[in-house]
Amino acid sequence: MPEYKAPLRDMRFLVDEVFDFHAGYAAMGAVDASPDMVNAILEEGSKFCEQVIAPLNRSGDEEECQFDNGVVTTPKGFKEAFQQFADGGWMSLSVDPTYGGQGLPHSLGLLFSEMIGSSNYAWGMYPGLTQGAMAAIYAHGTEEQKQAYLTRMTAASWTGTMCLTEAHCGTDLGLIKTRAVPQADGSYALTGSKIFISSGEHxxxxxxxHLVLAKLPDAPAGTKGISLFIVPKFLPGADGEAGERNAVSCGSIEHKMGIKGSATCVINFDNAKGFLIGELNKGLNCMFTMMNHARLGTGMQGLCLGETSYQGALKYATERLQMRSLTGAKAPDKSADPIIVHPDVRRMLLTMKAFNEGNRALSYFCAQLLDQLHADTAEQRQEAEDLLAFLTPICKAFMTETGLEVTNHGMQVFGGHGFIREWGMEQLVRDCRIALLYEGTNGIQALDLLGRKVLGSQGKLLRGFTKLVHKFCEANAAHPQLQAQFAQLATLNKEWGDLTTKVGMAAMKNPDEVGAAATDYLMFSGYVVLAYFWLRMAVVAQEKIEAGSGDAAFYQAKLATADFYFKRLLPRTMVHRAGVEAGSESLMQLSAEQFAG
Structure with missing residues (x-):
């Protein structure tokens, strides 16, 4: 298994130099989030991830979770690592102090989450789902519910889930059958079964x-009749601790392709006592608080596993000897040259590096937007909310698509050894694959981006981001070293708007045009978004070099990788543009019967 080391230099480059988190923290009055505190979190967090949970990654995959008559046992060492996580106060980083948290900015929690996910994504599902559940309770729960649940979840003595999917419905939640019947004491009796519940039992x-979507007997049809309920495994006792067992049980766990150390459960509710959170029939709105949190986290799964894969591939490429360089021996004292000298291996490594570092920049930008949601002015909060609404489906889908490509490249660098379990590279591919499926498949994310976010807002959400790009390109149009890249980005930024108009006009005549264009449109968008962040990084790197700042090799590598991205990866937008412009005809002209030949 690759030995993960937190990429602290690259993380600090973004935090300190590109996005200046410290100025943002000062502006929001987060006095406790000093540069020393940020550095301490990165240093201590990296130690926990590298030394405690990373060593459990492969063993967790091999052992998997075990199921016995409703009881789920996690792989050896998982429980002890979670206790260390709880004792270290890591769950409480960004939680409101009212409920036992440290009250630090949300962006700091995201930085730590990246290191967790890169170390052991399956283990990280347990605190990750809990944080999402906490976000929903904090946003929509009553004060009594917050005191009852958040304080113990903050201490990591209680964990959380989100229970949406049923055997007959995933994306179309309006079809759910789980029922909630009002009781005389103000609670509800929930009956039904949910599947694919991460961390559902352990x-x-x-x-x-459990946060559970269900319908009252007289609820309106479809999604307008969905409500959200808190359904704990153990009902809180008089002392607030876990008391009487609720009528909630685990029917089975799934046997999966990857993330095997994460318990994916069938959860059954048999007149289980639940408590309404938020308003009746507004449950989907409440759950979106949790789903958006989860979708950003899922997008980072592509970055996390891609980073670990890159580290393994880079080490192997510098050590593995095969053939001689086409331009002459580079290691004449050895029997052959290390494979990193070969152009095709470099193509794979640079693709991995470019996507990882670009996706990290996108993630950290979104982290700052999460902080801005708590800004003083309504205008700042709305701006952050709009940008997050636009970028969330891109983060989830583009980062996971490219993350899977990265992990595939990582396995390929190893050649046949990559296909062998003992090297650990194939596990990263398997663990990454689910990220394209859960929290809304990437096809659904594409429809959300184009149909709901862009066309649904009459282009407003798109313009919020393209204006940032336009102003940045305009200000740097004559940049001495990066002029060509800025011109390339400015052209694509304009094409983005033109392409959107074409799809919108075509959709007015035929709604299928949106579905036909959506995936290519999202990928086109993702490549342009990453180009923007690569130029933000390149500008800073160039400034540092000219100022004679230390670490010149690091900044030169940034510029070289940006150059690779613009020359080798960004041209993929041409293919995706062609896919969008091709329309729906070639997709829809075949009848269902003709698919069988």
């Missing part, structure tokens, strides 16, 4: 707080 915490 042995790592004293209680599991």
């Amino acid at each position: 042995d790592m915490s004293n209680n599991i707080v």
Whole structure:
């Protein structure tokens, strides 16, 4: 298994130099988030991830979770690592101090989440789902619910889940059959079955707080009749701790392609006691708080596993000897040259590096937007909310698509050894594959971006981002070293708007045009978004070199990778543009019967 080392230099480059998190923290009055505190979190967090949970990654994959008559046991060491996580106060980083948190900016929690995900993504699902559940309770719960649940979830003695999917419905949640019947004491009796519930049952915490979508008997049809309920595994007792067992049980766990250390459960509710969170029939709105949190986290799964794969591939490429360089021996004292000298291996490594570092920049930009949601002015909050709404489906889909490509390249660098389990590279591919499926498939994300976010807002959400790009390109149009790249980005930024108009006009005549264009449109968008962030990084790197700042090799590598991205990866937009412009005819002209030949 690749030995993960947190990429602290690259993380600090973004935090300190590109996005200046410290100025943002000062502006929001986060006095505790000092540069020393940020550095301490990165240093101590990296130690926990590298030394405690990374060593459990491969063993967790091999052992998997075990199921016995409703009881789920996590792989050896998972429970003990979670206790260390709880004892270290890591769950409380960004939580409101009212409920036992440290009150630090949300962006700091995201930085730590990246290191967790790169170290052991399956293990990270347990705190990750809990944080999403906490976000929903914090945003929509009553004060009594917050005191009852958030304080213990903050301490990581209780964990959380989100229960949406049923066997007959995934994306179309309006079809759910789980029922909630009002009771005389103000609670609800929930009956039904949910599938694919991550962290639905395990042995790592004293209680599991399920957030469950269900319908009242007289609820309106479709998604307008969905409500959200808190259904704990153990009902809180008089002392607030886990008390009487609720009528919630685990029917089975799934046997999966990857993330095998994460318990994916069938959860059954048999007149289980639940408590309404938010308003009746507004459950989907409440759950979106959690789903958006989860979608950003899922997008980062592509970055996390891609980073670990890159580290393994880079080490192997510098050590593995095969053939001689086409331009002459580079290691004449050895029997052959290390494979990193070969152009095709470099193509794979640079593709991995370019996507990882670009995706990290996109993630950290979104992290700052999460902080801005708590800004003083309504205008700042709305701006952040709009940008996050636009970028969330791109983060989820583009980062996972490219993350899978990265992990595939990582396995390919190893040649036949990459296909062998003992090297650990194939596990990263398997663990990454689910990210394209859950939290809304990437096809659904594409429809959300083009149909709901862009066309649904009459282009407003798109313009919010393209204006940032336009102003940046305009200000740097004559940049001495990067002029060509700025011109390339400016052209694509204009094409983005023109392409959107074409799809919108075509969709007015035929709604299928949106579905036909959506995936290519999202990928086109993702490549342009990453180009923007690569130029932001390149500008800073060039400034540092000219100023004679230290670490010149690091900044030169940034410029070289940006050059590779613009010359080798950004031209993929031409293919995606052609796909969008091809329309729906070639997709829809075949009848269903003709697919069988």
